Amino acid sequence: MQSEFPEVAIVIVTTIILLLFLVGFIVIMLILNQKSRLTQVQELRLMEEKYEQELLRTQLEIQENIFGNLSQEIHDNIGQSLTFVSLSLLTVPVENGSEAHLYIEESRKMLQKAIAELRDLSKGLQTERIIDIGLVKSIEFELQRLERTNLYKTSFNFTDVQNLMDSQTETILFRTVQEMLNNIVKHARASELEIHLTHENDTINLEIRDNGIGFDPGTLLEKEHSKGLGLRNIRKRAALIGGTCNINSIKNGGTTIRITIPVNKQPFHEHNEESQI
Structure with missing residues (x-):
C-alpha cells in the first residue's frame, strides 16, 4: 500500500x-x-x-x-x-x-x-473664381451679399493665411462658410454676425458668431440630424481637411461655430493628385 x-x-x-x-x-x-x-x-x-x-x-x-x-x-x-x-x-x-x-x-x-x-x-x-481670388476675398464677397439685404450687420477680422492652404482645402473651407451662413439665414433669426479667420502657430482657426436665437445644447444631437441645420455636414467637411469643429450655442444667446485645421497637414491630399475639386 x-x-x-x-x-x-x-x-x-x-x-x-x-x-x-x-x-x-x-x-x-x-x-x-x-x-x-x-x-x-x-x-x-x-x-x-x-x-x-x-x-x-x-x-x-x-x-x-x-x-x-x-x-x-x-x-x-x-x-x-x-x-x-x-x-x-x-x-x-x-x-x-x-x-x-x-x-x-x-x-x-x-x-x-x-x-x-x-x-x-x-x-x-464658381470654383475657379474662389481659387483665383482666395478664401478671404470670397468670404468678404459673401458678407457683402448679406449686407446688401439690409437685414444683417457683419464684420470680418482676419490675419494673413495666404499660401497656408492649397486650393482644395480653401474651397472646402469656403463651402463650409457658405453652409454656416445659410444656416444663420434660415434658422438663427440673427441681425449681427462676425467671422474671425486667424493663424496661430500650426493651426488655422475659423470662427463664426451670430446673435440669433441659438438652441439648447442638450438637443444638439437631435438637431444634428435635422436636414435644415446641416451641422453634420459642417463637421464632416472639417474632418475631411483634418480639422475639428466645435459648436457652442445658448438659448436666445446666439451660436458660435469654430473650426480648427492644422497647417499643411490635411489628410485630404492623400486621396490622389488627379482629383480636383
Whole structure:
C-alpha cells in the first residue's frame, strides 16, 4: 500500500499541472481572440471612416461640377434673358411721367436688382473664381451679399493665411462658410454676425458668431440630424481637411461655430493628385 501512494501522488500532481496548462492555454487563446476581435473592430472602423471620407470627397466633387454648370446656366441663359427683358422695356411706347412709365421704370429697377443678385450668385458658385481670388476675398464677397439685404450687420477680422492652404482645402473651407451662413439665414433669426479667420502657430482657426436665437445644447444631437441645420455636414467637411469643429450655442444667446485645421497637414491630399475639386 505504501508503494502505491507515491504513484497516486504523482498522478494527482501531473493531472493538476496538465489542468493548469490547459486552463492557461484556454485563457491565452481567449485573450488572443479578444485582441483579434478588437483589431478587427478597429480595422472595420477605419475602413468605414475611409469609406465615408471617400464618399464625401465624391459628393463634393459632384457638387462643385453642379455648381459650375449652374453658374454657367445663370450667366449664359437666365441672366441674358432678364437683361433682354430689361432692355425691351425701354422700347415700350409710353409717355414720360405717366403712370405706365413709372410702373415700367420700377419694373426695370427690380429686374436690374434681380440681375445683380443672380450675377453675385453665379460668382459664388464658381470654383475657379474662389481659387483665383482666395478664401478671404470670397468670404468678404459673401458678407457683402448679406449686407446688401439690409437685414444683417457683419464684420470680418482676419490675419494673413495666404499660401497656408492649397486650393482644395480653401474651397472646402469656403463651402463650409457658405453652409454656416445659410444656416444663420434660415434658422438663427440673427441681425449681427462676425467671422474671425486667424493663424496661430500650426493651426488655422475659423470662427463664426451670430446673435440669433441659438438652441439648447442638450438637443444638439437631435438637431444634428435635422436636414435644415446641416451641422453634420459642417463637421464632416472639417474632418475631411483634418480639422475639428466645435459648436457652442445658448438659448436666445446666439451660436458660435469654430473650426480648427492644422497647417499643411490635411489628410485630404492623400486621396490622389488627379482629383480636383
